[in-house]
Amino acid sequence: MESLSSRRFMPWVIQALVWSLLGAILLLWQPLTWRITIPMQFWVKQAVLFGMLLAIFYVNTQVWVPRLLFMNRTGKFILYNMVAVITVAVLVQKVEQLIGLRESMENAFKAVRNTGVMRREDWFDYFSLLTALMVIGISTSFAVVQKWQHDVELRQKLERAKIDSELSFLKAQINPHFFFNTLNNIYALTVIDVEASREALHKLSRMMRYVLYDSQQGTVQLSQEIAFAQDYIKLMQLRLTDKVTVLLTPPHPMNDVPIAPMLFLPFIENAFKHGVSATQPSRIEILIRQDGGKIYVEVRNTLFSDKKSVNLEESNGIGLVNTRRRLDLLYPGRYALDVQENRAESEYSVHLELQAV
Structure with a gap:
């Protein structure tokens, strides 16, 4: 149970680490590369982008992949993801224009290098477009792997249930055939050797206790399994x-x-x-x-x-x-x-x- 709960908890830990890494890249990589004093507008834009990427990731993994991709509605799945990617790119560009990021960055570059960013106005923010595409790919892969793991666990549970039923069938098969034959042998033995028949009855009752109670647990001790085999052999030898x-x-x-x-x-x-x-x-x-x-x-x-x-x-x-x-x-x-x-x-x-x- 503990290993199962840890396996369920581990994907969330991995997600937290991945998002922390991605957030650090979005917030620190470009400032470290540019080596200029970054205006506040840049952090606002990156925070908006980070939030949109989070939304795309979880909407894709929790809604679009299970309800569209896994239901063989591939066309709608692709369409929704492309719309989402383009929406992110357009919205981030609009946010950048709204907060005046371009002008602020040009001023920052001029202060350090006496030159501007020299970037034309676009309908899309291409960095956001590529990042959103990457997140879509990662989220789809993540959802597919989770589905595969879930299916594997489900198959294992079904197999275990089947094995348990087969083990129950084995117990049921031993009970009528083996025990009734052994009882008949013990009955005949009471006429010849009362002490031996008592010992045989003791072994039979011990076997029944093992089959009905001890083996209900997931495991038994090796000594118990060997004792059961010894009793089985002794009683089989009566025949x-x-x-x-x-x-x-x-x-x-x-x-x-x-x-x-x-x-x-x-x-x-x-x-x-x-x-x-x-x-x-x-x-x-x-x-x-x-x-x-x-x-x-x-x-x-x-x-x-x-x-x-x-x-x-x-x-x-x-x-x-x-x-x-x-x-x-x-x-x-x-x-x-x-x-x-x-x-x-x-x-x-x-x-x-x-x-x-």
Whole structure:
């Protein structure tokens, strides 16, 4: 929230600095160049010009650009700006004549150099004309850039909302299928091993608490995410035969850092879906390690030749496409995701490198 407010405040700071610089140029550049005693009429003319430039800038950025240029009414936009520029040039020239600036400047030059300005009477003040054109160009560019930034922020918000809805869908998908199957397994386990069924119920309730409450926050601790993955694996193993070996290696020592919730689950879920067999030996290896502020996650599972090609992008759950998009929004430029299918070694692997802090 603080960074967002600072981004909104920054354009006004930039505008204040630019107008201060432009005002200094209008009021000081020519006097310093001429090296004469500047009459009061000159300051009046420059102040009028500065005020008109301010008016043109904000009328253009706030009215003409959004209501004409962005609405594809380009002809009217150009016409209004040209009229404004010419009006400024004419009015400044009229103000100059009204306050007698030409005569005052000629007297000032004569006092120093024994010569006059020798400037003919014009309908336009060409310096004001060029300056107004420059301000029109700057204000149009400024409005276009602001519109572009606003559109980018809006798209990011929409993407975040979509990702949140996809995450909610993932939670909803886990709840009925995974939890009901696990409850059935626990029910069967109560007949065989009451203590083991109690432990399984405890893990299930802890997972439900994580899904329903902890993951509602923007981030969770790495230890929480790993504990959720461990509980998920333990409960999934209730449905597996002894032909399946599952190994999860957490970082040691673990440095708790905040990460996005349920970030590892799509890869682990995919490994269980495609990497286990009831009749053939199979193996799932999950390695999580840390190096400074980076987190490395590696998920490997057996790839069976009799099964169709594994495609995490089309798998159930949040999927690789949505996972990448979620990573793009939450960790832009701070992650690397590599998915490999090695049929020669009968192995499917996912490598995630994440800059958490």
